[in-house]
Amino acid sequence: MTNKTTQVVTRFAPSPTGYLHIGGARTALFNWLYARHTGGKFLIRIEDTDRERSTPAAVDAIFEGLDWLGLKGDGDVVFQHSREQAHKDAVAELVAKGRAYACFMTVEETDAAREEARAAGHALRSPWRDRTPTTEQLQQPHVIRFKGPLDEPLVIDDAVQGEVRFNTKDLDDLVLLRSDGTPTYNLAVVVDDHDMGITHIIRGDDHLNNAARQSLIYMALGWDVPKFAHIPLIHGPDGAKLSKRHGAQAVGDYAEMGYLPEAMRNYLARLGWSHGDDEIFSDEQAIAWFEIADINRAPSRLDFAKLGSVNAHWIRACDPDRLLGLVTDALRHRGQAHVGADATQDVLRRTLPLVKERAQTLVQLADLVQFALIERPFGLDEKTLALMTEETVGRLKRLHEQLAAWSDWSTEGTDVALKKFLENEGVGMGKVGPVLRGILSGGHPAPDISKIFASLGQAETLARLDTAVFL
């Protein structure tokens, strides 16, 4: 735990140009975990300084993703766009301090100068860096650039990556205000993080270079540089950067595939962070254990097999009523609109506990429950039909008789009934099992036969037997 005098404040700052990416989700999770761990605050800021690419739909999508994941911000959401004036004020201050300047290069000139600078072994330097423009010149279109040190060592003390050494000769004088007067990302981030009191910036590795530039701005403004923690990116199963061809990228995709948010949190937290050999842990445990020092430095790959096994655990641990609701939703989602009916809900309530240990996702669970939901009369598959010899039919009729008189329809009870029947018949389960399964399940995947009995209930079991045997 950190000391009480300076409360930890973390933030998640996505740019609303699309859905909430799985990598972004983990970044958000780490920020959230660290804030919870330290008793600090977790804030959300929408980085919409690029008005062209930012859309309200994307903002909604991001919040939908965060809500589903259960990651709520502690304060009001900050929209970066709304803080334009603060950004401009900071730039004015930098100009006044001689730490920023007007640059009149055109885009073409800038490109050429950049080429030239690279060839010379350093970053872009504007010829306007040391000129004082006249009042007339200032009427012309221009950008405001940061005036960084030309050739000095710069060390970023990163909580994950350690001491990262740069030289300012490789850092160009980045644009603070565009020629239309709007602030750029690198400037806005610094001003907002400072004003929001962010103490720890936990974000993707791809920002490590920005950290160098940003820290220069902090220092120029005379502000404390927050603690940086750059976490490695998540890669696809093939080790390449996560992209469309890897399939699911949006957290919404994972919801749709039937993963539980708590499973997602568990899996994502374990991806790139560890607490010894612990694999399955609750939110409370993750919060208690989460230290930035335990975040790994190497990028990690997404592994659906492992995600599935973690999800299977949380499906089993899921509260029955909640699971019923989730499966009902999944069934509706696939077009089974009638599943909300009381009778169907009863069937599901009985069936779910009997099959839930077989599923890795809610979608699989929805499949596993189909055998109980199909409506009579349904045909028998060929395999089952082939088993319906005269001898078997006679046997099934006797079974029907015995079951009709049996009262205990718990799984254990029907198991006893079945065993007794087999004993009386003097045959093994192999003689009856396959055909009975076919008749009762309609060819759908189904659990043990006694569990099928318990799931269907006496009336439905007898009815299904009836239609098969007497057709």
Place this chain on the structure above:
RNA sequence: GUCCCCAUCGUCUAGAGGCCUAGGACACCUCCCUUUCACGGAGGCGACCGGGGUUCGAAUCCCCGUGGGGACGCCA
């Protein structure tokens, strides 16, 4: 091309100089359980990228190489 980061089983990882003949999880294989498919149980396969140092001793520290990744915008 320049700058930066990274490197333990197929994957996620444990490991902070001797506890390591390198541990766990997922995946995979075998067997058991069994009416199907699963679940479960018992085993098994399987890694310190390479080369130099430092040290009595290195997966752990240093250097070089190689291989991955990221960044080089008036995008964020």
